Amino acid sequence: MTHRLTAALAAATASALALTVATGAQAATWKYSLEEAIDEVQGVYATKFKEYIEANSDNEVQIFPFGTLGESNDTTELAQMGAIQFATASPGFTGSLIPELQVFLLPYVLPEEHAVLADFYQTSETINDMLAAKYEDKSLHLVDMYPEGEVVMTTKEPVTSPADLDGVKVRVMTSPMLIETYDAFGATPTPLPWGEVYGALQTNIIQGQENPMFFVESTKMxxxxxxxxxxxxNNFTTAVVANKSFFDGLSDEDKTLVQEAANAAYEHIMDYQQGLTERSEAKILEAKPSMTVTHLTDEQRAPFREAAQQVREAFVNEVGGDAQAVLDGFEADIEASKARVAE
Known part of the structure; x- marks a missing residue:
């Protein structure tokens, strides 16, 4: 166990003990960690989740923003261990734990339309049955999964084709499929912890990174x-997970409460995201008018889409297991969502 994780575990345990002493053994205070700040998308979701839980029960939710209990991998491990009850765990990190989750990182698989995305995450049997079962095998329970916004590339030089990424070091999360994606796109994928990205761009150790626009704005990339x-x-996807033993031990009433809170938070965050990308882009251009924003045309996207085919093949071949079934199920579920939205 790393020193950082040991410190985070001690902090979480001390917090739990203090709350038990202060409020009595009957009080249920649930700890919930984030990969982002409290005012970013994950924080907005978690705040609504907390509000619902506390408005409809005597339970309390304590939110730990990014960095409070360590990096994303640390907080997922804390949730597995039961030191915290809930955690945000994005597939970009948990793909090493559950390889099939890397399907969310495959380029040009997820739909771009907001309404289709909203329906897909709620109704997909591939997500809510097949992938949910894989969390259970890792001492986690999948509470919810939702998109955070279209991913954009931010670079030091213009990008209109894969050739423009030749030799460009692009920061990626520690996921084989993200590495495969930027390799296919012509770049040099460079895994880095998030806390090192700003400095690495500033010193030209890397020359690019990808994230949703709101995150580019809030982190000043x-x-x-x-x-x-x-x-x-792509669209950045994240998941809310609970420690499996904790969730299994809840009363039926509290299990229903958690699901209802997740449903309320999901609806809220999907509404919140309407226009968020555009608002964030406007803030960036106001802060830095010299920033150049480019929307690639269908023709310009074509070579990126072509390169994406080898990433899909790598996913199936390298992940193995249920990878093909997950990808096929994804595509079928997306088509079903498109049909429902079109009705």
Whole structure:
């Protein structure tokens, strides 16, 4: 166990003990960690979740924003251990724990339309049955999964084709499929912890990164890059997980409460995201008018889509197991969502 994780575990345990002493053994205070700040998308979701729980029960939810209990991998491990009850665990990190989750990282698989995305995450049997079962095998229970926004590339030089990424070091999360994606796109994928990204861009150790626009704005990534490119290749996905033993031990009433809170938070966060990308882009351009924003045309996206085929093949071949079934199920579920939204 790392020193950082040991410290985080001690902090979480001390917090739990203090709350038990202060409020009595009957009080249920649930700890919930984030990969983002409290005012970013995950924090907005968690705040609504907390509000619902506390308005409809005597339970309390204590939210720990990014960095409070360590990096994303640390907080997922804390949830597995039962030191915290809930955690945000994005597939970009948990793909190493559950390889099939890397399907969310495949370029040009997820739909771009907001309404289709909203329906897909709620109704997909692939997500809510097949993938949910894989969390159970890792001492986790999948509470919810939702998109956070279209991923954009921010770079120091313009990008309109894969050739423009030749030799460009692009920061990626520690996921084989993200590495495969940017390798296919012509870049040099460079895994880095999030806390090192701003400095690495500032010192030119890397020359690019990808994230939803709201995150580019809130973390000020635009200060150390000059170009933003919409390639339409993905939408950032995150998951809310609970410690499996904790969830299994809840009363039926509390299990229903958690699901209802997740439903309320899901509806809220999907409404919140309407126009969020555009608002964030406007803030960036106000802060840095020299920033160049480019939406690639269908013609410009074509070579990126072509390169994406080898990433899909790598996913099936390298992940193995249920990878093909997950990918096929994803595509079928997406088509079903498109049909429902079109009705």
């Amino acid at each position: 635009y200060e150390v890059t000059d170009y933003i490119t919409y390639a339409g290749h």
